[in-house]
Amino acid sequence: MPEIDYHLEVGSGTQAEQTGFAMIKIEKVLMEEKPDVSIVQGDTNTVLAGALASVKLLIPVAHVEAGLRSFDRTMPEEINRILADHASEVLFAPTLEAKNNLEKEGIREGVYVVGNTIVDAVLQNSEIADRKSKILSKLGLEPKEYILVTAHRKENVDNRDRLERLVDILTSLPLPVVYPVHPRAEKRLKEFGLWKRLESNENIILTKPLGYLDFLKLEKNAKIIMTDSGGIQEEAIILGVPCLTLRYNTERPETIKAGGNVLVGVEKDLALMYVEKLLNDENFYRRMASARNPFGDGRAGERIVNILLALWEEGMLKVRSSNFIS
Numbered sequence: 001m002p003e004i005d006y007h008l009e010v011g012s013g014t015q016a017e018q019t020g021f022a023m024i025k026i027e028k029v030l031m032e033e034k035p036d037v038s039i040v041q042g043d044t045n046t047v048l049a050g051a052l053a054s055v056k057l058l059i060p061v062a063h064v065e066a067g068l069r070s071f072d073r074t075m076p077e078e079i080n081r082i083l084a085d086h087a088s089e090v091l092f093a094p095t096l097e098a099k100n101n102l103e104k105e106g107i108r109e110g111v112y113v114v115g116n117t118i119v120d121a122v123l124q125n126s127e128i129a130d131r132k133s134k135i136l137s138k139l140g141l142e143p144k145e146y147i148l149v150t151a152h153r154k155e156n157v158d159n160r161d162r163l164e165r166l167v168d169i170l171t172s173l174p175l176p177v178v179y180p181v182h183p184r185a186e187k188r189l190k191e192f193g194l195w196k197r198l199e200s201n202e203n204i205i206l207t208k209p210l211g212y213l214d215f216l217k218l219e220k221n222a223k224i225i226m227t228d229s230g231g232i233q234e235e236a237i238i239l240g241v242p243c244l245t246l247r248y249n250t251e252r253p254e255t256i257k258a259g260g261n262v263l264v265g266v267e268k269d270l271a272l273m274y275v276e277k278l279l280n281d282e283n284f285y286r287r288m289a290s291a292r293n294p295f296g297d298g299r300a301g302e303r304i305v306n307i308l309l310a311l312w313e314e315g316m317l318k319v320r321s322s323n324f325i326s
Helices: 015-033 045-056 076-086 096-104 117-132 135-139 160-170 183-191 195-199 212-221 230-239 253-258 268-280 282-289 300-313
Strands: 038-041 061-064 090-093 111-113 147-150 177-180 204-207 224-227 243-245 261-263
Touching (some): 045 076, 061 300, 096 111, 117 212, 117 300, 135 212, 160 268, 224 230, 230 243, 230 261, 243 268, 268 282
Parallel strands (some): 061 090, 147 177, 177 204, 224 243, 243 261
């Protein structure tokens, strides 16, 4: 990948601080570069900041992963998704379900179902990860003999009760656990006095956040993935690894309908029941592991580029206006 041209250096802060600082810095870049279109992907504060800064400068926004909805407005990411979609001129929905979500909100123009670029990335990098990453030997792991865990969502790690329940689940799992810890989660675990429970458990391997290739190799070789990340729910089904989602809702319901993902929240009995079933019921494990990937064929990026080029050539890549004078 090419080196980045601009580093915003926004850092951590409140939701408003991050979004506001990012908007100010992105606006300066946009005014200098004067792009024909701004492409934003996902649901982060940077996505919202980029969409708002762009449309206010009359630069059309193209949102990749448009239409994803958890229908949980307590999640900052859900607000970012909704606002970014409504600020966009071109909306690249990964699935028909995402397109239908947009239609229910009155967004019918400029919507294209293209699949998800996460499939492109996984398929392109899986073999590279196998060849280059030494993470399994570094951590002393054997393929399909560990559970990979990620947990970083605000609703899980900023809530003491939920975080305690999450730790109870992790310390009760019957296989070795690999947990790359997000800085936010590490801060809360230490603040709430829970870090040592994980650190002292011989069954749990705590690591710093990992690079993409190392993490991809861990995903591919895990027996089970447990996560509160939306993207990892997608990667799990693409790689054929059963996923247990540590949340009570998801903006990736396609993974559940396909049979590769189950919501367990931070309910210990429910989570351990599914872990035991996956380890002891070969047919159940096989059904989850063989669930069909609903996010496309790995050519989403190609479709996105072709659509944007066609719109640009036709003079259609612009912020829409209206004229009520007949």
